[in-house]
Amino acid sequence: MPPRTIIEKLWDAHVVHEQSGAPTLLYIDLHLVHEVTSPQAFQGLRDRGLKVRRPDLTIATADHSTPTTDPALPIVDEIAAKQVAQLLTNCRDFGIQCYGRGSQRQGIVHVIGPELGLTQPGMTVVCGDSHTATHGALGALAFGIGTSEVEHVLATQCLLQRKSRTFQVQVDGALRPGVTAKDIILALIAQIGIGGGTASIFEYRGSAIRALSMEQRMTVCNMSIEGGARAGMVAPDDTTFEYIAGRPFAPQGAAWDAAVARWKQLPSDEGAAYDRTVTIDANQLEPMITYGTNPGMGMPITASLPEPALVADPLHRDSIAKALRYMDLEGGKPLLGHPVNVVFIGSCTNSRISDLRSAASLLKGRKVNPGVRVMVVPGSQQVKRQAEAEGLPEIFRAAGCDWREPGCSMCIAMNGDQLQPGEYSVSTSNRNFEGRQGKGGRTFLASPLTAAAAALTGVVTDVRTLL
Amino acid sequence: MTFRSRLVPLPINNIDTDQIIPARFLKTISKQGLDRQLFYDWRYDAQGQPKPDFILNQPRAQGAHVLLAGDNFGCGSSREHAPWALTQFGFRAVISTSFADIFKQNSLKNALLPIVVPPEVHGALLQLEPDAAITVDLATQSVTLPDGRQVEFPIDPFSKHCLLEGVDELGYILKNESAIAAYEAHRVGSVNTLA
Ligand code: SF4
Numbered sequence: 001m002p003p004r005t006i007i008e009k010l011w012d013a014h015v016v017h018e019q020s021g022a023p024t025l026l027y028i029d030l031h032l033v034h035e036v037t038s039p040q041a042f043q044g045l046r047d048r049g050l051k052v053r054r055p056d057l058t059i060a061t062a063d064h065s066t067p068t069t070d071p072a073l074p075i076v077d078e079i080a081a082k083q084v085a086q087l088l089t090n091c092r093d094f095g096i097q098c099y100g101r102g103s104q105r106q107g108i109v110h111v112i113g114p115e116l117g118l119t120q121p122g123m124t125v126v127c128g129d130s131h132t133a134t135h136g137a138l139g140a141l142a143f144g145i146g147t148s149e150v151e152h153v154l155a156t157q158c159l160l161q162r163k164s165r166t167f168q169v170q171v172d173g174a175l176r177p178g179v180t181a182k183d184i185i186l187a188l189i190a191q192i193g194i195g196g197g198t199a200s201i202f203e204y205r206g207s208a209i210r211a212l213s214m215e216q217r218m219t220v221c222n223m224s225i226e227g228g229a230r231a232g233m234v235a236p237d238d239t240t241f242e243y244i245a246g247r248p249f250a251p252q253g254a255a256w257d258a259a260v261a262r263w264k265q266l267p268s269d270e271g272a273a274y275d276r277t278v279t280i281d282a283n284q285l286e287p288m289i290t291y292g293t294n295p296g297m298g299m300p301i302t303a304s305l306p307e308p309a310l311v312a313d314p315l316h317r318d319s320i321a322k323a324l325r326y327m328d329l330e331g332g333k334p335l336l337g338h339p340v341n342v343v344f345i346g347s348c349t350n351s352r353i354s355d356l357r358s359a360a361s362l363l364k365g366r367k368v369n370p371g372v373r374v375m376v377v378p379g380s381q382q383v384k385r386q387a388e389a390e391g392l393p394e395i396f397r398a399a400g401c402d403w404r405e406p407g408c409s410m411c412i413a414m415n416g417d418q419l420q421p422g423e424y425s426v427s428t429s430n431r432n433f434e435g436r437q438g439k440g441g442r443t444f445l446a447s448p449l450t451a452a453a454a455a456l457t458g459v460v461t462d463v464r465t466l467l
Numbered sequence: 468m469t470f471r472s473r474l475v476p477l478p479i480n481n482i483d484t485d486q487i488i489p490a491r492f493l494k495t496i497s498k499q500g501l502d503r504q505l506f507y508d509w510r511y512d513a514q515g516q517p518k519p520d521f522i523l524n525q526p527r528a529q530g531a532h533v534l535l536a537g538d539n540f541g542c543g544s545s546r547e548h549a550p551w552a553l554t555q556f557g558f559r560a561v562i563s564t565s566f567a568d569i570f571k572q573n574s575l576k577n578a579l580l581p582i583v584v585p586p587e588v589h590g591a592l593l594q595l596e597p598d599a600a601i602t603v604d605l606a607t608q609s610v611t612l613p614d615g616r617q618v619e620f621p622i623d624p625f626s627k628h629c630l631l632e633g634v635d636e637l638g639y640i641l642k643n644e645s646a647i648a649a650y651e652a653h654r655v656g657s658v659n660t661l662a
Contacts, residue, residue, distance in 0.1 A: 155641065198565060
C-alpha cells in the first residue's frame with residue numbers, strides 16, 4: 001500500500017459501502033447532539049417511524065440557547081426554554097444519554113466530548129455544528145453536518161460522504177512569550193483566507209504543534225472551519241494518550257493497551273503526499289487580532305488596518321471597505337489603543353481550564369478597567385469545578401469580572417449574553433461576523449491573554465507590554 | 468427541473484450563514500416560518516421596517532428564484548436553517564464563484580441548487596438588466612443567459628440523480644442495512660466505547 005496520511009487512514013477504516021455513482025457510505029463512531037440543530041431531525045425520525053440506530057454512540061448536551069445563569073432557575077426566554085425541553089423529550093423518547101442543564105457533565109459540546117474521554121483517536125465524530133473539527137485535536141476525523149445529516153446519522157449511524165482534499169499545515173519553531181495556539185490559527189486563516197481550505201481537511205504538523213498541550217491543539221483545530229476546511233487533525237502522540245488516560249469513557253486495563261497500540265498506527269506514513277501544503281514559522285508569530293467581519297480579516301496586533309483603496313480586486317476591496325464601515329474603523333490606522341467595551345473569555349475555542357488559567361495569570365492582583373464589562377464563561381461544569389478548586393473565580397471576581405455558568409454564551413448570543421449595538425468586544429471565540437455577538441455588535445477575535453490585556457487597559461493592547 | 472427567473476444580485480464575498488439567518492432565530496424547533504427571517508439584519512431596520520435599499524425589499528426580488536451572490540457563499544455555521552430560509556423565500560438556486568462545503572451539502576438536500584460559474588460569467592450575470600431572466604436546467608446542468616449563451620455548471624452526480632428522480636437520501640442509506648450491520652460486526656476497535 002502506498003504511504004497514507006492520517007486522513008486517508010481514518011477514511012479507509014470507516015468505509016461501509018461503495019457504489020459507483022454514489023458517495024461513500026461512511027460509518028460514524030460518535031454522534032454529539034445539541035438543542036439547536038437536532039429538533040427537526042428527531043421530528044423527521046418520528047414522521048418516518050424510525051428509531052435511533054445506535055443510541056449508545058450518541059450523546060447530547062444543552063449549550064447554545066442555554067442561559068449561563070444559575071441552572072436551578074427556569075429559562076426566562078420561552079422559545080429557548082421550549083427548545084431545551086424538546087431536547088430532553090427527544091433524548092428520553094429515543095433512549096439517548098443527555099447531559100443537559102443541571103447535569104454535572106453539561107457543557108459546550110466540543111468541550112465535553114474530549115473531557116469525558118468520548119472523543120478518541122481514530123474515531124469518526126460528527127455533530128450538527130461546524131466546530132466539530134475541535135475533536136480532530138485527538139486524532140479523530142471530526143466534522144460538522146447539517147440537520148438532514150443529523151437525521152441520517154441518528155437513523156443509520158452512517159453518512160454519504162465524498163473524500164476531501166488533504167491539506168498539510170506545517171508549523172515549526174517555538175512560540176515567543178505572549179503568543180499562543182490561538183495566534184497560530186488566526187495567522188493561518190489570515191494567510192489562506194476563510195475560503196482557503198474549502199473542500200479540504202487540515203492536518204496540523206510540525207514541532208510547534210507537537211509542543212502544544214492537548215487543549216491548545218483543540219484551540220487550533222476548532223477554527224479549521226474558519227479557514228473553510230471540513231475538519232482539522234493532529235496525529236495522536238504521548239500528549240494525546242496522557243490526556244485521555246483515566247477519563248470516564250476512556251478504555252481501561254487491557255483494552256487501554258490495545259487501544260494505544262492501535263492509535264500508534266494512525267500518524268501519517270513517511271512520504272505520504274498531500275494535495276496542498278502551507279508553512280508557518282512559529283518563531284515569527286506575534287499576538288494576532290481580527291479587525292473585520294470574518295475570521296480571515298486578521299493581523300498581528302501591532303499592524304495597521306488595511307486600506308481598501310490599495311486592494312486591486314473590486315469585490316475584495318468592497319469586502320474590506322464594508323467590514324471597516326461596519327466596525328467603524330479607518331483604514332491605515334493602528335488598532336492598538338482602540339477602546340473596548342466588553343471582553344468575552346469563553347466558547348469552544350478558549351474556555352478550557354488552561355485558557356482560564358492563562359487569563360487569570362494576567363488578571364491576578366490587578367483590576368479591570370472600569371469602562372469594560374468582562375465575562376468569563378467556563379466551557380463545562382467540569383471546567384468550572386476545576387477552576388473553583390484552583391481559586392480562579394476569586395481571581396476573576398476580585399479583578400472585576402463576571403464569572404458565569406457554562407455554555408456558548410456570547411459566542412453566539414442566543415441566550416441573552418450579548419453586545420449592544422455599536423459596542424466593541426475583544427472575544428476569545430471564533431467568529432466575528434456582523435451581529436454574531438449581538439445585533440450591531442463589533443468583535444475583535446484574539447487569545448485569552450490578549451483579551452485579558454484589553455480587560456485591564458480598556459483598549460486593544462499588546463499583551464507583551466504587560467508580561 | 469427547469470425554471471426561468473430574474474436574478475437577485477447580492478455581490479458580496481463571504482456571506483456567512485449568520486447573515487443569511489441570524490442565530491437568535493435558531494431557537495425554533497420547526498423548519499417552517501423562516502422566510503421573514505432571511506437576511507433579517509440586512510433587510511429590516513431596528514423597528515422591524517423593511518430597508519428600501521436592500522435588494523430583497525425591491526420589486527425585482529419578488530417572485531425571483533435565483534440569488535446571485537459573491538464568492539464563498541454560505542461560510543460559517545452549519546445551520547441548515549440557511550437553505551430552509553432561502554427556499555421558503557422562493558429561491559431555487561444560488562449562483563456564485565464558490566460555496567462553503569457544509570452549505571453546499573445542506574442546499575442540495577433541500578432542492579436549492581448551488582451553481583458555481585467562472586468569474587467572467589459571474590461578471591456577465593452582474594451586468595444584466597434588472598428585468599433580464601435566465602433559465603436554469605438541472606438535467607443539462609446549464610444556465611442560459613438572455614443572449615442565448617449556455618454555461619454549464621458542475622454538480623455532484625448523486626445529488627443530481629436524487630433531485631431529478633425524487634430519491635430520498637435517507638431511504639437510500641437505509642437500503643444498505645446489511646452492509647452497515649456487516650461493518651459493525653467486523654469492526655476492529657472501539658465502536659462500543661460508550662456502552
Ligand atoms: S461556543 Fe460558539 S462556536 Fe462553539 S459550539 Fe457554542 S456557539 Fe458554536
